[in-house]
Amino acid sequence: xxxxxxxxxxxxxxxxxxxxxxxxxxxxxxxxxxxxxxxxxxxxxxxxxxxxxxxxxxxxxxxxxxxxxxxxxxxxxxxxxxxxxxxxxxxxxxxxxxxxxxxxxxxxxxxxxxxxxxxxxxxxxxxxxxxxxxxxxxxxxxxxxxxxxxxxxxxxxxxxxxxxxx
Amino acid sequence: xxxxxxxxxxxxxxxxxxxxxxxxxxxxxxxxxxxxxxxxxxxxxxxxxxxxxxxxxxxxxxxxxxxxxxxxxxxxxxxxxxxxxxxxxxxxxxxxxxxxxxxxxxxxxxxxxxxxxxxxxxxxxxxxxxxxxxxxxx
Numbered sequence: 001x002x003x004x005x006x007x008x009x010x011x012x013x014x015x016x017x018x019x020x021x022x023x024x025x026x027x028x029x030x031x032x033x034x035x036x037x038x039x040x041x042x043x044x045x046x047x048x049x050x051x052x053x054x055x056x057x058x059x060x061x062x063x064x065x066x067x068x069x070x071x072x073x074x075x076x077x078x079x080x081x082x083x084x085x086x087x088x089x090x091x092x093x094x095x096x097x098x099x100x101x102x103x104x105x106x107x108x109x110x111x112x113x114x115x116x117x118x119x120x121x122x123x124x125x126x127x128x129x130x131x132x133x134x135x136x137x138x139x140x141x142x143x144x145x146x147x148x149x150x151x152x153x154x155x156x157x158x159x160x161x162x163x164x165x166x
Numbered sequence: 167x168x169x170x171x172x173x174x175x176x177x178x179x180x181x182x183x184x185x186x187x188x189x190x191x192x193x194x195x196x197x198x199x200x201x202x203x204x205x206x207x208x209x210x211x212x213x214x215x216x217x218x219x220x221x222x223x224x225x226x227x228x229x230x231x232x233x234x235x236x237x238x239x240x241x242x243x244x245x246x247x248x249x250x251x252x253x254x255x256x257x258x259x260x261x262x263x264x265x266x267x268x269x270x271x272x273x274x275x276x277x278x279x280x281x282x283x284x285x286x287x288x289x290x291x292x293x294x295x296x297x298x299x300x301x302x303x304x
Contacts, residue, residue: 010303012301013301061278080295091302093298094298
């Protein structure tokens with residue numbers, strides 16, 4: 001196979017999810033560095049599973065050991081990446097720990113996807129395809145730890161943890 | 167010279183023989199359980215290997231949905247077996263512990279296959295994939 005590169009900086013969604021999981025998994029970056037090194041050498045490393053084939057873009061799913069989970073790759077991270085055949089670039093886009101989605105139950109999948117959509121700023125109000133934006137000026141909770149987000153389409157609102165500065 | 171045997175000796179020998187018989191029976195049962203667990207793990211291994219993404223893509227949505235339900239039922243059974251008191255007790259027996267762990271591992275592999283079935287047909291996940299592709303310019 002021709003040489004390829006891994007670009008983990010391209011997807012804003014991936015960065016947001018890594019930041020989300022970092023709260024409970026302090027060593028996520030070390031785990032990801034190991035994964036990127038392995039799949040940088042071999043696209044089919046880390047128990048690669050081609051989820052979707054395509055003429056230009058393919059979807060791969062990888063398994064990586066989670067240092068904080070300590071139960072091997074089988075119970076560790078799942079990383080979904082898009083492989084652009086034209087530029088031979090692999091871009092990780094989604095990540096979750098298998099231990100969180102282990103039950104293979106439809107309700108769990110729905111709530112897990114909803115959580116991911118929520119982390120990425122999507123509106124998760126039944127079928128709405130809007131995005132959650134902070135109010136102008138930003139409305140903070142009394143304790144100052146949460147900010148109010150309002151959907152730009154259906155105008156539903158939620159309170160979310162105040163994002164860390166920097 | 168005396169060939170006489172006391173009642174106590176007869177009782178002791180009988181108990182000893184009975185003890186060995188129980189031990190042999192228990193050992194046979196454990197060997198059978200280990201064999202069944204290995205067979206089950208191998209069967210799951212074969213199942214996970216044949217359900218490839220190419221096969222998933224070649225299926226109609228109805229076939230996909232029906233197979234997903236079957237796999238989820240099987241997964242639920244495996245998880246409940248893996249968590250049952252009997253299996254937890256058996257897993258403390260040295261050889262069986264490894265077999266039980268293998269079975270639990272195969273059940274996780276099966277849930278990975280179910281992930282692909284469910285996620286690829288989930289509108290929220292499709293939206294996510296599509297937006298991620300757009301965001302990175304694909």
